[in-house]
Amino acid sequence: MFDKEDLISLKTKEDAIDLAQKKNIKINKILSKIAYEEDLEKLQIELVNLQNWISKNNLRVAVIFEGRDAAGKGGSIRRFTEHLNPRSMRVVALAKPTEVEQGQWYFRRYIKQLPNPGEIVFFDRSWYNRAVVEPVMDFCTESQYNKYMVQVPEFEHMLYEDGVIVIKFWFSITKEEQIKRFDGRLSNPLKIWKFSPVDKKGQELWDKYSFYKEQMFSKTHTPFSPWIIVKTNNKKEARLESMRYVLSQFNYDEKNEAATTLFPDPNIVSRYYRNAK
Numbered sequence: 001m002f003d004k005e006d007l008i009s010l011k012t013k014e015d016a017i018d019l020a021q022k023k024n025i026k027i028n029k030i031l032s033k034i035a036y037e038e039d040l041e042k043l044q045i046e047l048v049n050l051q052n053w054i055s056k057n058n059l060r061v062a063v064i065f066e067g068r069d070a071a072g073k074g075g076s077i078r079r080f081t082e083h084l085n086p087r088s089m090r091v092v093a094l095a096k097p098t099e100v101e102q103g104q105w106y107f108r109r110y111i112k113q114l115p116n117p118g119e120i121v122f123f124d125r126s127w128y129n130r131a132v133v134e135p136v137m138d139f140c141t142e143s144q145y146n147k148y149m150v151q152v153p154e155f156e157h158m159l160y161e162d163g164v165i166v167i168k169f170w171f172s173i174t175k176e177e178q179i180k181r182f183d184g185r186l187s188n189p190l191k192i193w194k195f196s197p198v199d200k201k202g203q204e205l206w207d208k209y210s211f212y213k214e215q216m217f218s219k220t221h222t223p224f225s226p227w228i229i230v231k232t233n234n235k236k237e238a239r240l241e242s243m244r245y246v247l248s249q250f251n252y253d254e255k256n257e258a259a260t261t262l263f264p265d266p267n268i269v270s271r272y273y274r275n276a277k
Contacts, residue, residue, distance in 0.1 A: 036236045036240070039240055039260055040079060040239070040240060042258070042259045042260040043240060043243040043244065043247070043260060044079070044082060044083050044243075045083075045259075046243075046247050046255070046258050046260075046262065047080065047083070047084060047243065047246075047247065048083055048084065048085075049252055049253065049254050049255070050246075050247060050250055050252045051084050051085060051088060051089065051120060052252075052253075053250070053252035053253050054088070054118060054119075054120060054250075054252075055085075055088045055118040055119075056118075057118075058117035058118045059117070059118065059163075059165060060114070060115040060116065060117060060118075060119060060163060060164045060165065061115055061119070061120045061121070061164075061165045061167070062114060062115055062120075062121050062123060062159075062164060062165070062166045062167070063080070063120065063121070063122050063123065063166075063167045063169070063246060064123045064126045064128070064166065064167065064168045064169060065077060065122065065123060065124055065125070065126075065169050065171065066125060066126065066128050066132075066168070066169065066170050066171070067169075067170055067171030067172065067173065067232070068171075068173055068178060068202060068209065069178070069182075069198070069199045069202050070173065070178050070181035070182055070185070070199070071171035071172065071173040071178070071232050072171055072173070072232045072235045072238055072239070073124055073125070073171050074124060075235060075239065076171070076235075076238060076239045076242055077091060077122050077124055079239045079243070080122060080242075080243065080246075081122060084120070088118050088119050088120065089119065089120045089121075089122070090113075090115075090119065090120075090121045090122070091121075091122045091124060092113045092121055092122065092123050092124065092126075093123075093124035093125065094109065094110075094113070094125070097109065106127070106130060106144070106148055106151075107127055107151070107155055110126060110127045114159070114164060115164065127152065127155075128152075128168075128216065128220075130144070130145065130148045131148070131149065131152070131212065131215075131216040131220065132209060132212045132213050132216055133198075135212050136202070136205055136208050136209050136212055137198060137201065137205075149215070149216075149219055149220075152219075152220055153219065153220055153222055153225075156220070156222070156224070156225040157222070157224060157225070159225075160224040160225060165249075166225055167228065167245075167246060167249065168225060168226070168227050168228060169228050169230055169242055169245075170213075170217075170227055170228065170229050170230065170272075171230050171232045171238065172229055172230060172231050172232060173232050173233060174233055175203070175206055177233045178202075178203065179203060182195060182199060182200075182203070217272045221271075221272040221273065226271050226272065227271065227272040228242075228245060228269060228270070228271060228272075229269070229270055229271070229272055230242050230245075230268065230269050231267075231268050231269075237265075237268055238268065241264045241265050241268045241269045242264075242269065244261065244262050244263060244264040244265075244269070245264040245269050247262045248262050248263055248264060
């Protein structure tokens with residue numbers, strides 16, 4: 001451990017690292033956290049630049065976050081939006097459909113949430129609820145599911161033709177990591193609200209969930225609207241690399257002056273077909 005004299009003598013981070021090595025003090029975790037915070041700040045600065053460029057050029061951008069429960073969707077969205085201007089950014093996390101919405105065309109309530117010119121919208125789950133969660137949990141009929149699976153590529157093609165830029169993330173987590181995060185939520189009074197009976201059911205129906213997930217990928221991964229798979233067992237890596245992916249998709253002003261790389265790690269972020277077995 002550092003003593004009082006050590007701390008007084010330290011002037012820079014490099015001084016602390018050198019002294020820790022001399023005294024055989026393990027600070028790898030601390031250094032990793034510092035590196036993460038520094039990289040996160042640099043990427044958030046770039047996201048602000050990107051938002052300004054999108055606003056100036058009246059682009060419409062929708063970023064969809066899908067994945068199993070506890071995969072890290074909400075935490076990543078918080079880091080994406082932390083410093084963005086709320087006037088031209090929204091987070092959409094829709095509740096269970098109302099009785100009226102259940103009688104409407106399935107996509108209608110999502111269409112109302114699509115980005116306006118100059119706006120970025122982050123979807124914490126999206127119209128893909130019907131592709132996986134609803135059939136797994138029997139929240140829709142087989143007929144409703146089949147009709148949806150036919151319509152969704154056509155729906156996204158219309159968005160593409162109309163100029164809406166849609167980025168679809170699937171946050172991929174292992175079964176073992178998911179149960180660890182569930183246990184963490186149950187033991188944390190600040191996070192216990194995140195856990196629901198549906199989460200527990202998702203663990204029990206893991207294989208059924210996997211089946212519908214693969215069906216979704218095979219039918220909705222298209223050239224105009226591809227699925228981007230993000231490995232999320234390491235939350236911090238997933239946050240940084242998903243940010244890099246979004247930034248890499250646009251030639252915004254000052255991009256060449258970024259203080260960190262904007263190319264995502266292909267071992268963490270890749271298109272669906274590179275992960276298909």
